[in-house]
Amino acid sequence: MQKLIWLSDLHYDAQALVQSHDPRVRLEAAVDLINAHHTDAVCCVVTGDMVETASDASYAALKAALSRLSVPVLPLTGNHDSHALLRAHLPLPDGAMPDFVQYAVALDGHVLIALDTLDEGKDSGLLCEARLSWLETALEAAGETPVSIFMHHQPVKLGLAMLDPDNLTNAEAFWQIVDRYPSVRNVFAGHVHRPTTTHRKGVTITTLPSVLYQAPPEHPPWDWTTFAPAREATRLGVVHLGPEQTTVHFEKICAYDHGGAP
Numbered sequence: 001m002q003k004l005i006w007l008s009d010l011h012y013d014a015q016a017l018v019q020s021h022d023p024r025v026r027l028e029a030a031v032d033l034i035n036a037h038h039t040d041a042v043c044c045v046v047t048g049d050m051v052e053t054a055s056d057a058s059y060a061a062l063k064a065a066l067s068r069l070s071v072p073v074l075p076l077t078g079n080h081d082s083h084a085l086l087r088a089h090l091p092l093p094d095g096a097m098p099d100f101v102q103y104a105v106a107l108d109g110h111v112l113i114a115l116d117t118l119d120e121g122k123d124s125g126l127l128c129e130a131r132l133s134w135l136e137t138a139l140e141a142a143g144e145t146p147v148s149i150f151m152h153h154q155p156v157k158l159g160l161a162m163l164d165p166d167n168l169t170n171a172e173a174f175w176q177i178v179d180r181y182p183s184v185r186n187v188f189a190g191h192v193h194r195p196t197t198t199h200r201k202g203v204t205i206t207t208l209p210s211v212l213y214q215a216p217p218e219h220p221p222w223d224w225t226t227f228a229p230a231r232e233a234t235r236l237g238v239v240h241l242g243p244e245q246t247t248v249h250f251e252k253i254c255a256y257d258h259g260g261a262p
């Protein structure tokens, strides 16, 4: 059994509030929780939106904040990130794909694959031909070892009216590859700032609340003109990867008001 910690959507900024929330206070609370209770995790995967605005200053400040973590960090890109700036500031595992934030990590009895779905300048995601080809090669290399894929943009419609349009735009191409590899057990995605789970053809797709702020639930209906973060706690995922099953615990990092707007 492998245990790893999963965070998503830090939207870190060196100085500013983001959606009236303090990203420094909220990440600090997550780091404190991990260091207090999860030092036995093999790594901490962050499914993108590492920073709110991609700049050297943002990534440098984030790197300093993450340096307090007692477990290794595996970063991914989200739509708020930059391939080049993230790579310039945050180390990636050996063998990462050139120019992108995409890599495979061999765990004990499991393979973790991190995909880079950033389509710079857009909120929606994309896996270009080069990244899809890399994925196919990585899945081939994994053989029959169980695989979990981490990515920012969700590759399925989740029934979230305002968030579904900004998912992985070429999800069909992604599934055309993944469907040929029964070794793939899980997809873990960020982006929607809400906890959901979907089962599709033998693969469980799970999304995670943000470390910073949550999107509202579907009821009452909302749109981007009425958007306001939900008054919900922030959570991390404690992912237990076993040979026959995966279990995710959603653990509260802090109550809504901790670092949030009054």
Ligand SMILES: [Fe+2]
Binding pocket: 009, 011, 049, 078, 191, 192, 193, 210
């Ligand atoms: Fe986000």
